[in-house]
Every structure is written in structure tokens, then in C-alpha cells.
Amino acid sequence: MTTRIEIDFAPAEGAILRLVGLIERRGFEVVAMDVPPMDRARSASMALSLRARDATRRIETLDAQIRRIHGVSDVRHRAAPAMEAAS
Amino acid sequence: MTAAHAHAANDPRPATGARLVVDALEREGVSVVFGYPGGAIMPVYDALPGSKLTHILVRHEQAAAFAADAWARVTGEVGVCIATSGPGATNLVTGIANAFMDSVPMVAITGQTASHLLGTDAFQETDIFGVTLPIVKHSFIIRDAADIPTVFAEAFALARSGRPGPVLVDLPKDVAQASVPFPAAEPDRASVHPFRPDPETISAAEAMIAQAKKPVLYFGGGVPIAGAEEALRAFFQRTGIPAVATLKALGALPTWWPGYLGMLGMHGTRAANMAVDGCDLLICVGARFDDRATGRLDSFAPRAKVIHIDGDPAEISKLRHADLAMAGDIRAILDALDPDTVGIGDWRAECARNAVRWAMRYDAPGSGVYAPALLKAISEAAGDDFIAACDVGQHQMWVAQHCRFARPQAHLTSGGLGAMGYGVPAGFGAALADPSAKVFVVTGDGSIMMNIQELATIRRYRIPVKIVLLDNSQLGMVRQWQELFYAENFSEVDLSDNPDFAEVARSFGIEAFTLDRRADVPAAVERLMTTSGPILCHVRIDPRENVWPLVPPGKSNAEMMEP
Numbered sequence: 048m049t050t051r052i053e054i055d056f057a058p059a060e061g062a063i064l065r066l067v068g069l070i071e072r073r074g075f076e077v078v079a080m081d082v083p084p085m086d087r088a089r090s091a092s093m094a095l096s097l098r099a100r101d102a103t104r105r106i107e108t109l110d111a112q113i114r115r116i117h118g119v120s121d122v123r124h125r126a127a128p129a130m131e132a133a134s
Numbered sequence: 135m136t137a138a139h140a141h142a143a144n145d146p147r148p149a150t151g152a153r154l155v156v157d158a159l160e161r162e163g164v165s166v167v168f169g170y171p172g173g174a175i176m177p178v179y180d181a182l183p184g185s186k187l188t189h190i191l192v193r194h195e196q197a198a199a200f201a202a203d204a205w206a207r208v209t210g211e212v213g214v215c216i217a218t219s220g221p222g223a224t225n226l227v228t229g230i231a232n233a234f235m236d237s238v239p240m241v242a243i244t245g246q247t248a249s250h251l252l253g254t255d256a257f258q259e260t261d262i263f264g265v266t267l268p269i270v271k272h273s274f275i276i277r278d279a280a281d282i283p284t285v286f287a288e289a290f291a292l293a294r295s296g297r298p299g300p301v302l303v304d305l306p307k308d309v310a311q312a313s314v315p316f317p318a319a320e321p322d323r324a325s326v327h328p329f330r331p332d333p334e335t336i337s338a339a340e341a342m343i344a345q346a347k348k349p350v351l352y353f354g355g356g357v358p359i360a361g362a363e364e365a366l367r368a369f370f371q372r373t374g375i376p377a378v379a380t381l382k383a384l385g386a387l388p389t390w391w392p393g394y395l396g397m398l399g400m401h402g403t404r405a406a407n408m409a410v411d412g413c414d415l416l417i418c419v420g421a422r423f424d425d426r427a428t429g430r431l432d433s434f435a436p437r438a439k440v441i442h443i444d445g446d447p448a449e450i451s452k453l454r455h456a457d458l459a460m461a462g463d464i465r466a467i468l469d470a471l472d473p474d475t476v477g478i479g480d481w482r483a484e485c486a487r488n489a490v491r492w493a494m495r496y497d498a499p500g501s502g503v504y505a506p507a508l509l510k511a512i513s514e515a516a517g518d519d520f521i522a523a524c525d526v527g528q529h530q531m532w533v534a535q536h537c538r539f540a541r542p543q544a545h546l547t548s549g550g551l552g553a554m555g556y557g558v559p560a561g562f563g564a565a566l567a568d569p570s571a572k573v574f575v576v577t578g579d580g581s582i583m584m585n586i587q588e589l590a591t592i593r594r595y596r597i598p599v600k601i602v603l604l605d606n607s608q609l610g611m612v613r614q615w616q617e618l619f620y621a622e623n624f625s626e627v628d629l630s631d632n633p634d635f636a637e638v639a640r641s642f643g644i645e646a647f648t649l650d651r652r653a654d655v656p657a658a659v660e661r662l663m664t665t666s667g668p669i670l671c672h673v674r675i676d677p678r679e680n681v682w683p684l685v686p687p688g689k690s691n692a693e694m695m696e697p
């Protein structure tokens with residue numbers, strides 16, 4: 048099953064690397080990713096489609112782990128069909 | 135002109151970014167930093183003389199990070215370590231990972247290649263920001279010297295807030311050298327809102343506890359991190375619920391209190407593991423169901439409901455489903471809980487009987503030194519101010535099993551990372567942090583060699599740590615596993631060509647002696663206790679000695695092995 052997760056975050060140096068790295072390390076495969084153009088002064092957002100690498104991985108735990116990253120202001124997730132990767 | 139400006143005008147030190155770094159550390163109340171200089175961090179070292187900071191020059195950057203880590207654990211403040219770019223920064227990595235795994239507040243400052251050279255494979259350029267991304271709570275590269283005050287204020291606030299952790303600040307050399315207006319304005323600081331537990335959840339938890347016939351209190355490193363030991367002790371005394379500790383929580387309850395059953399897990403006591411196995415309610419406080427504590431997870435506390443109390447919401451139900459969860463200030467939550475536990479008398483009696491039945495024994499045969507008995511004697515002689523800074527291996531587990539601990543953070547250990555080399559630098563970090571403590575380093579003949587150069591640091595600053603080196607001429611813990619789980623196929627564990635460690639210590643200018651007879655233990659303990667400066671006791675022990683009991687890998691905690 049694929050889960051769509053949307054993250055609002057402060058566009059600081061390394062923020063995307065930090066978020067994607069955490070998601071991968073915590074046992075989720077990124078199958079698609081959409082990052083709209085970022086306005087440096089404001090909050091940025093990105094949406095990802097994720098697939099758990101094994102049955103023990105809970106999206107709620109990942110959600111909480113993303114929330115504790117400094118600069119993340121909101122996280123939303125829901126089960127969804129895999130979206131297309133941004134071109 | 136303000137007083138600060140008048141001072142700045144009289145101060146011969148140039149107003150640079152590096153000066154702002156030192157100023158920021160002083161504003162945070164930092165008194166001691168651990169570090170090692172080099173090219174890219176030289177501007178900061180140039181700004182140190184004349185500051186209020188005491189710099190401890192280590193002999194390897196890993197030791198700077200470990201010492202800062204122990205400093206932080208003992209003081210509850212943020213530990214600070216400093217290194218240059220490239221190899222200096224990469225040498226910090228193990229120490230940063232250690233602080234991350236054990237949730238220790240730390241700020242690591244690294245020099246960096248000048249901004250215009252970044253990304254060009256310049257001399258001593260390493261992307262330490264990238265290297266450490268998975269092992270920091272947060273990290274910054276400072277691009278503009280004007281940002282230094284706010285970045286440092288944020289770094290310290292992040293390191294110590296919520297679940298603490300290490301924060302890396304990478305400082306390009308040109309930023310450190312840039313001229314800046316001085317002093318900088320006081321940065322804004324976020325206000326902290328007091329946490330209040332939800333009364334309905336507290337009532338629900340009290341009802342669950344009141345219904346339980348066999349509750350167990352399972353507490354972990356989150357308790358000392360939150361400074362919640364008094365609240366834990368009061369809750370334990372109020373309720374009488376039998377309690378078990380993780381490695382990182384040893385001392386949060388005095389280890390001799392009745393009803394405290396000892397450490398749980400792989401090398402835990404049988405009484406602790408069997409209580410967890412038999413309980414119908416597990417009250418998990420500041421612990422995270424680590425695999426070393428739980429054994430096979432699906433057979434851990436198999437009949438129990440779980441109440442999980444933690445400072446970090448991300449730990450709730452991460453590995454074990456919580457029937458009821460409370461995330462927030464552990465202290466406030468424990469203080470609010472006042473359940474009725476009158477019905478647990480039989481269970482308490484059963485746990486108490488088991489504690490006596492399965493108590494550790496010290497009647498080992500032979501006339502050689504029995505390490506568990508020696509460690510017990512040392513901790514009892516040192517009393518309530520005893521702190522043990524451990525390395526990793528059998529000796530670490532013996533300390534956890536046999537020592538008397540009266541205070542939290544008295545067993546300083548690399549719990550999550552399990553990094554050999556932690557003991558010696560952690561020992562002097564702790565001794566500097568609390569000069570009234572009686573700090574012992576307990577190390578092995580394998581582990582001490584990972585940071586043996588730090589004997590020079592101990593000697594230079596005459597730090598009064600007592601080093602107890604348990605020498606079994608083996609990588610003992612690995613040898614034990616090869617004996618038990620790899621059909622005695624002993625592979626690369628022999629260290630019988632070790633140097634004479636007492637001679638090594640003396641060559642560093644540290645008093646040392648060797649102990650190999652059981653009859654000499656009382657005199658050795660006395661000598662360790664009465665020597666005012668640093669001293670190393672080289673203890674020769676039986677290479678075949680193992681740590682018991684033991685939960686074999688992949689087994690449930692109820693399936694403990696004994697000799």
C-alpha cells in the first residue's frame with residue numbers, strides 16, 4: 048500500500064535532504080515526490096508517496112518522527128494511490 | 135555608551151565572527167569546552183584566550199565529544215566540543231552519534247573550509263553537515279557572521295529542549311574571520327510553556343493501575359533526562375509497584391531499595407525479567423522498548439497491558455502498542471498519578487521472594503580477583519557520590535549488575551551506540567563536571583586502547599579519576615559470544631600481547647599498580663579511595679569469566695541462561 052504524506056517545513060539549508068533521509072532511514076521507500084517551487088522567506092511544502100519496506104513500519108510513527116524535526120510545521124498523511132513522480 | 139560597548143572598546147581582541155562564537159558560548163553559561171585545534175577552526179582558537187571559557191585540550195577529537203557528553207549527563211547542561219574541518223570533524227562523528235543515541239544535549243562546533251571553496255574538494259573539506267545528518271537533532275552551516283548569535287541561541291535551545299540531542303554548527307573560516315559589530319544584540323529566545331497533564335488521561339491511567347494485580351514499573355533513560363528521578367522515587371514509594379530499570383536509568387532509584395528488582399534485559403537480573411514476564415500491566419516511563427531490554431519483542435511482557443509515559447511522542451507505540459499513552463513532561467505526569475494499589479500485596483511479596491532467591495552471588499571459587507565482587511566493593515566504599523564511567527564489554531555489564539548506585543547518571547555508559555572508547559574521556563568529563571563526585575573509569579583491556587592517549591589529558595589537568603582496568607587479555611564480550619553461540623570458534627579476540635598497562639600509565643605520569651590476588655582486594659580498594667590524584671589499577675582476571683545471567687539473542691527474557 049502507498050501512503051501520501053504532505054510536509055510543511057521551513058526552507059532552510061539541507062531541509063529536503065534531512066526530510067527524505069529520515070523517511071528512508073526509518074524504513075520507507077519514496078516512490079514519488081512533488082516539491083513545488085520554494086519561496087525562501089516562507090514555509091515550503093512537499094508531498095511524497097511512500098511504501099513501507101516491511102510490515103512493522105507504521106506511518107503514525109514516521110509522522111511523529113518527522114514532526115520532531117526542527118523547522119517542520121505540519122505533517123498530513125493518508126492512504127492514496129501512488130502519484131506520478133514530478134517531472 | 136553601554137557597559138558592554140565600553141568593555142568591547144577596551145578589549146584588544148578583534149571583533150570577528152569567531153569572537154561572536156565565544157561570546158555566544160559565554161551567554162549560554164558555558165564554562166568548559168573540550169576540543170582540538172586545526173586550520174579551519176583557528177579563528178575560534180584565536181578568540182579563546184581572554185574569554186571566560188576553560189578549554190580542555192584532548193588528544194583525539196572523539197574524546198572531546200565523549201567528554202562533552204559525560205559533562206552534559208552529569209551537569210544536565212549542554213556539553214560543547216570543538217574540532218577543525220575534515221579529519222577533526224570526522225573524528226567527532228562517533229561521539230555525536232553517541233549523544234544522539236542516548237539523547238544527550240550537545241553542541242558540536244566544527245571549523246569548515248572557506249565558503250568560496252566549499253564543494254571544490256578543498257584541503258580538509260568534508261561535508262560534515264551531510265555526514266552527520268542522520269545522527270544530529272539539528273545542524274547549521276553559518277553563511278553570514280551576523281547570524282552567529284541567533285544560530286547559537288537556537289542550537290543550545292534545540293540541544294536541551296524536548297528530547298535532548300546533539301546539534302552541529304559548521305563554521306566556514308571566512309565567516310569566523312569576518313569583521314562584525316560587537317557586541318551583538320541579545321538574540322530572541324522562545325518562551326517555554328509549562329506542560330499540564332490531561333486530567334482525564336491521568337484518571338484513566340489510575341483506573342488501569344488500580345485494576346492491575348501484577349503491575350511493573352519499567353523506567354529508562356528518559357527519567358534522568360527529564361530530571362524526573364524525584365518524581366519517580368515518590369511514585370514508586372506511593373504505589374509500591376515493583377520496578378525494573380534499563381541500563382541508562384540505573385541509579386534513578388537507589389539500587390538497594392526494596393521493591394527495586396534491578397536491570398532488565400539481556401544481562402538483567404532474573405528477578406527483573408521474570409517480573410516483566412509475569413506482569414499484567416507494564417508502566418513504561420521514559421524507556422523505548424530497546425531490543426537489548428526486551429529480548430524477543432513479541433514475547434516481552436506477553437500478558438501485559440501497557441501504559442507508556444515519555445517525553446517524546448515519537449516513541450509511543452513505536453515498537454510496542456500502548457493501551458494508554460501520555461507524552462509530555464514525565465515529572466508532571468508522575469506527580470499527577472496517585473492510583474490505588476492496595477490489591478498488589480501478593481505480587482509485591484512474590485517479587486521480593488524472587489529477588490532474594492535469585493540474588494547475585496559472590497562466592498566464586500579460586501583465589502584470583504572476581505571482578506563482580508571487586509566492583510561491588512568499590513561502589514560501596516565510594517558511597518553515594520560514586521560515578522562509574524564505563525567502556526563497553528563484560529566489565530560494563532558487571533558494573534551495571536553489581537554496583538551500588540545512589541544517583542541518576544551515576545552509570546555513565548554508551549548505551550545506545552555501545553562505543554568502546556567512551557570510558558576514559560567520559561570519566562574526566564564527569565570529574566570536571568562534578569568535582570565532589572568519586573569518579574571511577576571501569577574499562578577493559580580492549581576498550582582502553584581506543585582512547586588511551588587521553589591519559590595525557592588526565593595527567594595534564596590532574597583530573598582525579600580512578601581507572602579500574604579489568605584485563606582478561608581478551609575482547610571478553612566477543613569471546614563469550616564465540617564460546618556460547620559460535621561453537622567456541624575463537625576468532626581474533628586474543629589480546630595476550632597487551633602492553634604492561636601499569637607501565638603505560640606511569641609513562642603518562644599517572645600512578646599505577648597491578649592487582650591479581652583476591653586477598654589484595656581490600657588494600658587495593660583502600661588505595662584507590664585514598665589517593666587524591668589520578669590512579670590506574672590494572673586488574674588481571676580470569677579470561678574465561680563470563681557475564682551471567684544472559685538472554686541468548688532472539689530469545690525471550692524468560693529464557694535466561696545461567697552457567
Ligand SMILES: Cc1ncc(C[n+]2csc(CCOP(=O)(O)OP(=O)(O)O)c2C)c(N)n1
Pocket residue numbers: 525526527528529530552553554555577578579580581582604606608609610611612
Ligand atoms: C568501537 C567498537 N568496536 C567494536 C565493538 C564490539 N565489541 C563489543 S564488546 C567488545 C570487547 C570489549 O573488550 P574489552 O574492552 O577488553 O572488554 P571485556 O569485554 O573484555 O570486558 C567488542 C570488540 C564495540 N562495541 N565498539
